[in-house]
Amino acid sequence: MFRRTAFAALAAVAALALAGCGDDTPAASSPSNSTSALSGTVNVFAAASLTGTFTQLGKDFEAAHSGVKVTFNFAGSSALAQQINSGAPADVFASAAPKNMDDVTDKGTPTNFVKNTLEIAVPKGNPGKITGIKDFADKDKKIAICAAQVPCGAAAAKVFTAVGITPQPDSLEQDVKAALTKVSLGEVDAALVYKTDVLSAKDKVEGIEFPESSKAVNEYPIATLTKAPNPDGAKAFVDYVLSDKGKAVLTAAGFDAP
Numbered sequence: 001m002f003r004r005t006a007f008a009a010l011a012a013v014a015a016l017a018l019a020g021c022g023d024d025t026p027a028a029s030s031p032s033n034s035t036s037a038l039s040g041t042v043n044v045f046a047a048a049s050l051t052g053t054f055t056q057l058g059k060d061f062e063a064a065h066s067g068v069k070v071t072f073n074f075a076g077s078s079a080l081a082q083q084i085n086s087g088a089p090a091d092v093f094a095s096a097a098p099k100n101m102d103d104v105t106d107k108g109t110p111t112n113f114v115k116n117t118l119e120i121a122v123p124k125g126n127p128g129k130i131t132g133i134k135d136f137a138d139k140d141k142k143i144a145i146c147a148a149q150v151p152c153g154a155a156a157a158k159v160f161t162a163v164g165i166t167p168q169p170d171s172l173e174q175d176v177k178a179a180l181t182k183v184s185l186g187e188v189d190a191a192l193v194y195k196t197d198v199l200s201a202k203d204k205v206e207g208i209e210f211p212e213s214s215k216a217v218n219e220y221p222i223a224t225l226t227k228a229p230n231p232d233g234a235k236a237f238v239d240y241v242l243s244d245k246g247k248a249v250l251t252a253a254g255f256d257a258p
Contacts, residue, residue, distance in 0.1 A: 038065045042233035043089055045073045045080045047096035047151065047220065048175035049116060052200045053253045054094065054241075060249070061240050068233055076150035076175035078103070084225065091234035094222040094241070096176075097151035101221040110221035113242055114255035117217050118155055119195040120208040121183045128189025133210045135190065137165040144171040144182040144191035151218055152176040156192045158216035180205070194218075196254040219258060 042061075046054045051074045058070035073080065073090070077100035084090050084104050094113075095101040101110050122130045128141055135141050145167060146153035152175070160167050170188060173179040179191040184204040198207035222241055224234040240246055251257070 038068050038233050038236055040230045040233060041069045041071055042091050042230055042237050043071050043073070044092045044094065044237065045075075045084060045088070045090045046092075046094040047077045047080070048074050048177040049096055049152070049194050049196060050074070050094055050220070051177060053196075053250050053255070056249055057241060057246055060245065061237055064240070065236065068236075070237065074175075074177075076146075077101075078149045078151075079174065089229050090225055091228040091230050092222065092224055092237055094220065095151070096220055097154065097218055098221055099154070100151065101223065104223075104225070106226040107223045108226055110223040111238070111242060112219045112221050112258040113246075114220045114250050115217050115258055116194045116196055116220065116255055118152070118159060118192055118213045119198050120190050120210060121180060121193045121198050121201070121205045122190045122208060123183055123186045124204065124206055126206060126208075127186075130190045130208060132208065133159060133163050133192075133212055134165055136160070136167045136169070136192065139168045141168075141190065142188040143167065143169045144173055144179045144188045145169045146176055146179055146192070147172045147174055150175055152179070152192070152194065155216035155218050159192070159212050162212045162215040199254045217256075220255075 054072060058072060061070055062068060077095040077097055081100045081103040084093060093104055093107060101107060120130060122128060136143050145156050148154060148157060171182055176193050176197055180193050180197045180201060182188045183191045184201055198205060222238055224238055228234040
């Protein structure tokens with residue numbers, strides 16, 4: 001009799017303990033509410049066009065969360081998506097186009113956080129005498145554009161279709177920063193980049209706006225990854241990008257609100 005009573009008591013205690021564990025689960029799913037507990041490294045994979053703004057946001061985030069380090073992998077969004085799907089240890093992915101975000105298999109719930117528009121970049125003084133987007137069909141002009149598989153290249157293709165021209169590029173680049181470098185070094189007469197890239201280059205290049213750019217406005221999504229090595233840090237960093245402080249940095253660099 002005594003043994004049956006003791007066993008029943010132990011079973012009740014175990015049941016209460018398991019119930020207690022169940023109660024803890026919801027709190028663990030939203031740990032980023034306690035920012036003081038953040039630690040470790042946050043690995044952010046971001047589109048090349050976000051290099052300047054995200055580098056600044058990373059520094060600001062580290063200043064707000066001592067003990068946390070943010071590292072970046074900036075490249076073309078399609079290349080980053082392939083790296084993540086191959087098992088690269090990423091916590092956050094910020095893409096320059098929804099398609100590349102859709103290609104990532106273990107993403108969380110993406111949020112569109114900015115928009116960006118194409119602009120023609122030319123070397124200072126415009127030695128190639130570029131006057132507009134139709135010059136990209138001139139075989140006598142030296143032109144750089146992004147490859148079709150990266151967002152800036154896909155956006156450029158929409159523009160060329162809208163204008164009704166076939167571009168004659170001398171160089172196809174794997175990300176927008178590489179296209180911008182061609183211009184700043186004077187290796188081409190013009191490149192099609194984002195307006196934020198023209199602004200970030202300051203006095204190294206000049207920008208030429210064109211009306212057809214409105215046909216290819218890129219939405220930028222950001223998401224934490226479901227296999228993130230540092231899920232708490234990942235969520236906190238995304239929250240920081242979406243905060244008023246994050247929006248202020250992005251807007252100052254020329255990005256538009258989504």
